[in-house]
Amino acid sequence: MYEDLDNLLLSQLRLAAMSYLMVVKEADFNTLKEQTGATSGNLSVQINKLQEAGYIQVEKTYRNNYPLTLCQITPAGIEAFEAFYLRLQTYFKEKPE
Amino acid sequence: MYEDLDNLLLSQLRLAAMSYLMVVKEADFNTLKEQTGATSGNLSVQINKLQEAGYIQVEKTYRNNYPLTLCQITPAGIEAFEAFYLRLQTYFKEKPE
DNA sequence: TAAAGTAGTTCATTTTATAAACCAAATTTA
DNA sequence: TAAATTTGGTTTATAAAATGAACTACTTTA
Numbered sequence A, B: 001m002y003e004d005l006d007n008l009l010l011s012q013l014r015l016a017a018m019s020y021l022m023v024v025k026e027a028d029f030n031t032l033k034e035q036t037g038a039t040s041g042n043l044s045v046q047i048n049k050l051q052e053a054g055y056i057q058v059e060k061t062y063r064n065n066y067p068l069t070l071c072q073i074t075p076a077g078i079e080a081f082e083a084f085y086l087r088l089q090t091y092f093k094e095k096p097e
Numbered sequence C: 001t002a003a004a005g006t007a008g009t010t011c012a013t014t015t016t017a018t019a020a021a022c023c024a025a026a027t028t029t030a
Numbered sequence D: 001t002a003a004a005t006t007t008g009g010t011t012t013a014t015a016a017a018a019t020g021a022a023c024t025a026c027t028t029t030a
Helices: A012-024 A030-038 A039-054 A073-089 B010-022 B029-036 B040-052 B073-090
Strands: A026-028 A058-062 A067-072 B027-029 B056-062 B064-073
Touching: A012 A026, A012 A030, A012 A039, A012 A058, A012 A067, A012 A073, A026 A030, A030 A039, A030 B027, A039 A058, A039 A067, A067 A073, A067 B027, A067 B064, B010 B027, B010 B040, B010 B064, B010 B073, B027 B029, B029 B040, B029 B064, B029 B073, B040 B064, B064 B073
Parallel strands: none
Antiparallel strands: A026 A067, A058 A067, B027 B064, B056 B064
16 A cells, blocks of 8 residues: 655655755755745745744844844654655555555 | 656645556556545546546446446656656755755 | 845735535345 | 435535745845
8 A cells, every 4th residue: 555645745845945954954044945946935834834843943043134044954854754755665666466 | 956846746646546557557446546545536536637637548437337437547647657756856865965 | 315135924816635415326125 | 116225436615735926124235
């Protein structure tokens, strides 16, 4: 049977953000925006969802007088991402009977 | 950069249906329902979307006096599924340098 | 001090996902 | 043989999600 997929990761933008953070561990808002190609509004919303789920940790500070939103992947986020990857495999391995 | 993902396949149920059809090529409504664990209503809707996209071909006939909905994956469906798989890789390969 | 730029957030709209309710025909039960 | 049940789905109502435009707040530049 096909394993359940985490709906939070079944989204292009959230998956891209998580994928990027899996490698770099931490990134600011604009870097994530550039890397994912997202609009600011969309990214803001999706970052909040990932944070609410505990997949990333968000720290709001300042850099050069400007607001700076830093996102870090959490252990729960890493686990979720890896689980998602494994579960996804069940959809791509030759399976029936 | 992360490659665009086909939204039609970025759905658990449609992906499961397509994954199953990739292997068996053809299946009836109830088999798909069992294999994917979907409800009838949901499966009906998603089958229509896949058909509208040309990813599957649907033939409605009868078997033992009962309606029988047969779904076959199309060449376009196979291509889309394979492309989806490849594009998905860009999210799971270590990328940022 | 007005205009433009930076870094985001909120909101309004459209699109989806989903199960409940429904339908038509066949079959079983009483 | 009429009523109830089963089969094989479809339609619909509702909630949830995705998205960009509009907005906020502050800073820098002219």
